[in-house]
Amino acid sequence: MSAEATNPATPGPLMPGAPRRRGRPRIDLRRLGRAALLGPAARDRLPDAIGHVVEAHRAHHPQARLEPLHRAYVLAESSHRGQMRKSGEPYITHPLAVTLILAELGAETTTLTASLLHDTVEDTDVTLDQVRREFGTEVAYLVDGVTKLEKVDYGAAAEPETFRKMLVATGNDVRVMSIKLADRLHNMRTLGVMRPEKQERIAKVTRDVLIPLAERLGVQALKTELEDLVFAILHPEEYARTQALIAADAARGDDCLAEIAEEMRGVLRDAGLTAEVLIRPRHLVSVHRVHRKRGRLRGADFGRLLVLVEEDADCYGVLGELHTCFTPVVSEFKDFIAVPKFNLYQSLHTAVARPDGEVVEVLVRTHQMHKVAEAGVVALGNPYTPSGEEQQNADGAAGETGERSDPTRPGWLSRLLEWQRAAPDTDTFWSTLREDLAQDREITVFRTDGTALGLPAGASCVDAAYAQYGDDAHACIGARVNGRLAALGTVLSDGDTVQLLMNQMDGESxxxxxxxxxxxxxxxxxxxxxxxxxxxxxxxxRATDPAPRAPYSGPSARPTATNAVVDRQGATVRLAGCCTPVPPDEVTAFAVRGGVVAVHRVACPGAARMKSAGRDEVGVRWADEENAEYRVTLLAESFSRPHLLADLTEAIALEGVAIISATVEPPSQGRVRHTYTLQLTEPDHLQALMRAMRDVPGVYDVGRAQHAAAGAL
Known part of the structure; x- marks a missing residue:
């Protein structure tokens, strides 16, 4: 049971100097508590205690049926009756406050019904089956999703395992996390009665887990207030200094934002564009960040201007007028309408400069975009009903809904649900969850079939492999990024196309x-x-291939041959080691020291150097001899993996080819080069041999080697 209570001394957005949200004033929880003590109202009217909830709910859903809220309040009030918060307030004030937060964000009736009941199963004699019978499957699912696990059963693991349970439930219905975020916001608002060490512990979990989840679900209205409350607890001195900065700016009376807003209204009015221009004060943490970034703050740094229009096209019309009539700061422009953020956020961001040097940030969006920007997934209502309107049965309870094709389950949530199943223990899950949520940006890469894969910024081909194949990614041996071979450690950029190269072999190899x-x-x-x-x-x-030297060290790598008889009687013929020609290669020959004639491929760079040095060519041709042997040097390029050398030599042996020598260079960037000098009995078999080597998993290229010509030649 949550035991926090309202404490006027708790630092937070309600303290002097802190920015207040425009719109509905915050409800007096003490007044709500006294109303709750009066007990349930007659069944023909709603209790006064939830009048504020009803008012906020009707503002977003004028046709909403209120009867489920009535029954949920009656059950919650009667079941929590006698329970008190540490401040002495009746406990019912907490579910009422949580429900009011969600109602003001525009949550639909099912969410509000579950919110009123969210602590009943955890803290009273009400059972989940009772909730299911009286309010339907969806309400029961939401209540169960936010119900904590018992410490008596889980001990120190209760909190992280509760979050794991909640995240799994969120994967099926994002409204679970909406209720949890509102629950945490109210508890953070009323955390002052707790011991300082408990305040700090709760604030850190809020910072590391709840705030990133609010950001990812796009619920900015909750995220910003949670940030300020955490800031006040964990950094009280910096919080106080930031409050002083805001108070000093207010005392100066220099309302440059109001002046610029009025200028913009005139510009847009003259252009025939219907738009609202509003001033949005920055919350404390935002002011603190700007102060650290820019140093001395000017009047325009304490807020931004928000321009609201009706249609998407009007956003760009407004942008054009602002950039025409004011001086735009080009580096500040971002188009989150054409490319929305991963948390549903859409808006145009720009900044304009005045002649006096004041730079004002401007956000341009439609009213619907603004609703989603503030409330995120909460603004989308029930994602499982085609019309977006709540389905209810004849008893007023939430009924069964249509096919579950939740458009609000983003890629980051799917990835989180996948890896949490594999987390071996609670500590690994808890620490990894915080690391995962600390990654605040997402990129999109594409598979070769055009489908998208969402990854955090900084992800590599290794991450792409496991995102696509799970544990089967152990068999990944390389990748192509935008058509080019790349090491698995290659960091991916937004928009890259990734082809993962997988080993198809089974078993020990x-x-x-x-x-x-x-x-x-x-x-x-x-x-x-x-x-x-x-x-x-x-x-x-298992050990990878030896890096500097191969396990083979046979005869000399400089091959000889008798099947090339040159136009020089009595000469000793030797195939050049730099290009190891074999029939039917076009060849040429040069006389070298010791009465030896060296045979090169015509395309060999060594032959070109001999020509340029003035060496006379010697006529040479391939002889047709039985039992002749041919030597060739091949270079195999591959991705590094265990047993690659063994697999390559096996493939060569299966082709009936003898290995004279082999060297393996040290791996670099996950790739390795193998050089083989081979002896063939049939020169026509060379192409088949190269194909067999290319078919070895991990090998991406095989070609004729080109070495520097030996000094003896």
């Missing part, structure tokens, strides 16, 4: 994740999957 992948993994899904594999294989991944 299948590839395994590398511990080095953890250095590139930014998403919890990738990190947890890699760590889980490493924990299950304490011996670690």
């Amino acid at each position: 299948a590839p395994e994740p590398s511990r080095a992948w953890l250095d590139h993994a930014r998403t919890p899904a990738a990190r947890i999957a890699i760590r889980r594999w490493l924990a299950a294989h304490p011996e670690g991944p």
